[in-house]
Amino acid sequence: MCEERGRDGVSRLIVRGEIDQAVGPTLAARITQAASRPETTELIIDLRQVSFLAAAGITSLLEGRAAAIRHGCYYRVANAHGIVRKVLSIVELLDLLQHDDRVLPRHGARGHRRLHLDAPPSGRPQHRR
Template sequence: MTSSFAVSKHNDGAGVIRLAVRGEIDDGASDALAQIIGNAAGQPGVRVLVIDLERVPFLAAAGIRALLEGRAVALHHGLAYQVVNARGVVHGVLATTGLLSLFHTTVRHVPAHR
């Protein structure tokens, strides 16, 4: 059984948009994620795009592609791009593929309830 995929957008102020992703980023969700990231990157006033993977238990190769496409779109728009809060298997996938530093991936301490 897969977990439901969803993305919520948060304006963290000062031009920072955080996309909080929930659920597995697999073949079925990857195109939607890439499109959501692209839409957020194209909004006026955005300076930093943060992809929060705190609630993502699984990241397939298609999910990596979506994150890379999102990074390319963000850079095209002149935005900073970060992937944060990758944990467990997701962190391992990003570490193994060498993408942690490319995504400026960090683990931020965020409140448990949002």
């Protein structure tokens, strides 16, 4: 794993190889560490170089997402492909993890307020087309 940090607050955690029970807890810890940095506003978990995703890997991605939300950091998984994409699709997490829905946990987290892109500033929901 390596991390690329941009000056714009975006951090990209690049994961390589297999994410199984030997790697899962380390991945969750690294995601939590990256999300907890005050300068991190968005965290992207890049799975381009991941060849296998076990249940422990799925757990680590979900724990990482929860940590990012707790810290008021946007979170998404990018570049899932092959068997990794198929596994995330089968367990119905692909859309959840790949979609950057710009939802923050609560008012005041890192100076942000809760924001849903589907709602205009007036608070009335928009109709999707």
